Amino acid sequence: MSDETIRLATVGRILRRRWRLLAVLTLVGALVGYGASVVLFPPRYTASASVLLPGQWEERELLTQAQVATSSSVVDRAAAELGWKDVDATELKDKVGAKATDGNIIKISGTAESPERAQELSDRVAQEFVSFSARLTGGSTDDGTETGPEALRKKVEATNRRISELADSADPGRTVEGVQARTSLEKLRASLEEAMKKLDQAETVSGKAGMVVMGKSPKPTGEAPPTRTQLMAGGALLFLVSAVIGHLAAARTNRRLRTEPEIAAALRSELLGTVDVPDEGRAHRPDGPRAMVRHFLGLDTRWDTPAPQRSADEAGRRIRYRRVCTRLRNKMPAARRLLVVVPEGDEVAHRAAGQLVAESASDPSVNAANRGYPALRVVEVPVSRPVVPDSGAESGALVVLSAGNWTAAELAGIAEACADGGHEIVGVVVAGAVRAREDRPADQPPEKATLALAVRGNATGGPA
Template sequence: MSEDTIRLVTIGRILRRRWRLLAVLAVAGALVGYGASVLLFPPRYTTSASVLLPGQWEERELLTQVDIATSSAVVDRAAAALGWSGVSGAELRDQVSAQAADGNIIKISGTADTPDHAQQLSEQVAQQLVTFATRIAGGSTDPEAATGTEALRKKVADTNRRITDLANAADPGKTVESVQARTALEKLRTSLQEAMKKLDEADPAANKAGMVVMGSAARPTGAAPPTRMQLIVAGALLFFLLALIGHLVAARMNRRLCTEPEIAAALGSTLLGTVDVPGEGRAHRPEGSGPRAWIRRLLGVDTRWDIPAPQRSGDEAGRRIRYRRVCARLRDQLPAPRRLLVVVPDGDEIARRAAGQLVAEAESDPSPSSSSRGYPKLRVVEVSVDRPMLPDGDTESGVLVVLSTGSWTAEELTGIADACADGRHEVVGIVVAGTVRARPTRNADRPPDEATLALAVRGPVTGGSA
């Protein structure tokens, strides 16, 4: 498991090397969001109508009116008044909501599939709330009983006018009878006024009835959330984040060995050095053709993203010196000239190219002299990491393992080491190959002597990795 996979540089590498895949997944997520907006969350429009409750109201009484506004008694009457085909009161109850606001105001919200329907629904529920509240304030739900108090007030008003007419018709003189008649009429008028005042104080409908709808509901100009655009953006963002998190989880669970000490420990041998292989545009692309391979190349998933970008290397002369140093360390490590197998994991194109260059350098060694025993004879063998198998050690007396970093797990390398032991081969060393960005050279066929001498004197021939 890698412990260095959640840095910002890792996320930037994913964005650079997997941008095609991430873009395709984001588009797919946008399409899923669009489909959800059409099938699961069609556009809905919401608007509100306000109802004013005059007088003094306690909080619990306001909450009671809120419950009444969304009750079946009000919503069913609103559904009957609207007369929408195929829409019942039970369905409208899910589309109506109410809440108490400051100033004894109840806001009734209606949600529908069109702006006009939302406006009509909220206004109709508000009207039905006012009508229903007026009826129950009079102590009965009967419309005739609800108007009894108002009729009584009209009769009292008519009686007052009749008293005035009688007072005016009486003898305008100053006789005792006329004065007594006017006094009696005024007492009757005063008694009626006091009785109506007491009736108004005792009647709850006089104090808390008279609800008023405060104008028409505003026509909604936009859909209620989640809108279609919000669902599209949310789908694209969700798929993008899931793809990014998937890459990070895969990198976190990656068990491929990326450091030279880990590779050496898995194979149970020593590291002879590192060599450079010029990167090629198709060096890391798996072979294959057909629609699936074409799609993988189109999305950019045919190459690994978690490999660091290759560094810029020197010229061809510097790279060849690294190979010569590895061959020199092999020569100094072996007691006598020997023939070695160069084992390359099957599918490791970088290691295969490095092994070929090692063989070429070993064959280009001049004839052994008294001061040099000559480089070992090398033969490249590719083995499968699933079931590694090597030939018996009859002609070759050792193995040189060449592989690239970040490609193989410890279990796979241990299997190669066990296969070497089964074939009676000793792993004499390990060479790690890495890709570099090659620079154009003026003379790549033969390195100049000055460059060879300059690089050769930097350190001893034997020792650590080059």
Template sequence: MSEETIRLVTIGRILRRRWRLLALLTVVGALVGYGTSAVLFPPRYTASASVLLPGQWEERELLTQAEIATSSAVVDRAAATLRWSGTSGGELRDQVSAKAADGNIIKVAGTAETPERAQRLADRVAQQFVSFASRVAGDDADSESEEATEPEALRKKVVQTNRRISALASAADPGQTVEGVQARTELEKLRTALQQAMKKLDEAETATGKAGMVVMGPADKPTGEAPPTRTQLVAAGAVLFFLLAVVGHLAAARTDRRLRKEPEIATALRSTLLGTVDVPGERPAHRSRGRGAGAWLRRVLGLDVRWNMPAPLLSGDEAAGRIRYRRVWARLRDQVPSPGRLLAVVPEGDETALLAAGQLAAEAGGDPSASGGDPVLRVVEVPVARPLVPDRGAESGALIVLSAGSWTAGELTGIAEACADAGHEVVGTVVAGTVRARPARTAGRPPRTAAPAAAGGDDATGGTA
């Protein structure tokens, strides 16, 4: 697993090198959100009607009234008055909600497929709620006038009785006889009982007045969809797929086991690192060479080039690049003191290493006597999945050329074992890296170039170093 810290530069690299894939996945996510809005969450509209509850109400009482507004007794009656085909009270119960607002107001909301149906649903439920609450409190229309006059008449009679009691108390024996004291005591008890009865009457009248609920006008016709709207689902799908794509790239980078450091590569191949060489190129040459619709799609989306490879550094001049190749050959001569032919093993698909091996073959030359006894390279590509190296012939060893960050330790071990199985001793490892070429010179002596030679099993020869 890669222990490289995920930084903003990593996110920027994903956006820069995978923008086509990210754009495609974002569009796919938007289409998925649109399909979800059409199938699972069709457009819905919500309208609300307000019901005023006069009098003094506690918070728990308002919550109870909100529950009554969405009860089956109210919603079933609303469904019966609406007479919508194929819609029962049980289905409408999921489309109705109620909540207590400030100022003793119950807001009844109805949700439906069209603004008109939502408005009608909210109005009918509010009306049925008021009617049901009135019946529960006993506030029927037939007894409304009678109940309004009886408490007032009773109150007048209580006032008259209090006056009569006061008169009797004054007419009683003013002395301190036992009979007088008892009479005044009984009269005060009667006065207290009447006051308590009037208090209970006032409380009962207040409770009866609570049932006088009023619908505060018809529900407003909704002008917009209820959340989640189609626009919200489309945006959510696009953002979700984009984030999943970025997180997937980061997770793949964290679990990447391909070796990037030269000492780790040499250890996996159980060989000596001879050095690193540069291959000019604007971007890493890890392109897929497949054909067909799949390969074309990968090239269009940019999947044929790895995104997590570092940007190529700016190369030095021509002489600096050739010095690197010559130093590699100097170390190779120390590893293979006797002249002879060498086998340059390149993992299949590693175009950077293939170009570097061709340049090394050009530096080696085709004739050992002409090149001062230096070995000559024969470049071969070896499949990584099932590595198979040609049997040993005139070669005196194998030189493995590959690029960093392309292969895992297990894959490199397989290549080394294939070389040993074919009778080739691995004399060294060369790591190739991509660099950006400097701008072409406009004046002066043109730089010396060496044509790289690459072959798949044939001899590769070139000019002497």
């Protein structure tokens, strides 16, 4: 097919002609999204707790702390404190997340099937994270006892006082041993002072680990994505886009012949003309539930065929049929009977064949010697396994069909069936649907009458 299938006009044609089918598929997609939200993605809620890290922190240090907050050491302790029987520590780790934000804040999020559980999870993980960080830096959050750097500082101060007492008690400058003792004590005092300075610096750095939970996490008021509404909208959009892409792909792979020269070449004959058939639109009501469903969804009509053009009038359409009959008479002046072959299921071609039968029967030159139109008999041929009646009184076969419905292989099968029946294809007539006007000449038989005439000729097998 041509590049027309990828144009926006083609997508618009699909939306106009298959809007009912697309609407049904969109509804089905929304229902599938709803089912997925119930079975695969039940409603989930996410709560976030904030932990403040005092001091100055580099970006990589904050990222490290975020990883610590979701580590197994923290999550396992939180799972033990929560005591949820339906969720173990491994599943809980997948429901906890942490990220560093501006202002030295670590946001710890917890996801659960209810707002209360989500809030409880995020708060517990935040508390366990703070406790775990305090234990890493040597701090304590349990009681008020002095441990770690503070106790060491007091011991150093007591040692300094003892050194001063020993220095005062030593004999200042009287003996060599006294001088050496005082020198050693002063060196020890200097070493202790230097150690205390380093301890103070280390304490300042470690003071950054004094993390604080910034209050209780707010209870979530809405579902975490993907929500049920998002799943339904995504399913509807997915089905709609898939349907449009499917139509475009089918049109790209379509091998049905659309032009008159291609059709004539496939039948190995020449084109005698094109005729117009008034489009009846929705006049015919289908029989059976399946046909009614196809009719409702628009599947009984092709979407990729051009919209029917408005024809001139009834007289103009009759002129086309007369010209075809005249070409048949000029092409085969001695032929008195011809077989009109119509593919089965081609309603437009069947109605065109009936109109040709009516025109050939109303030949104004029927009394002229050997100059009348050939008598036509219509037969429908199944395209899947075409069989044409054997040659009898007919002098050839005229193939009438509509464009855009048959492939080259199917038309070649019809041509071979005509050859097997002893009929030479004398020409091809292509029928097209048009929008007819309401006016009708009084001398023209109604369309239904011509269709009935064609059906009677096909059923009886006799000349029309």
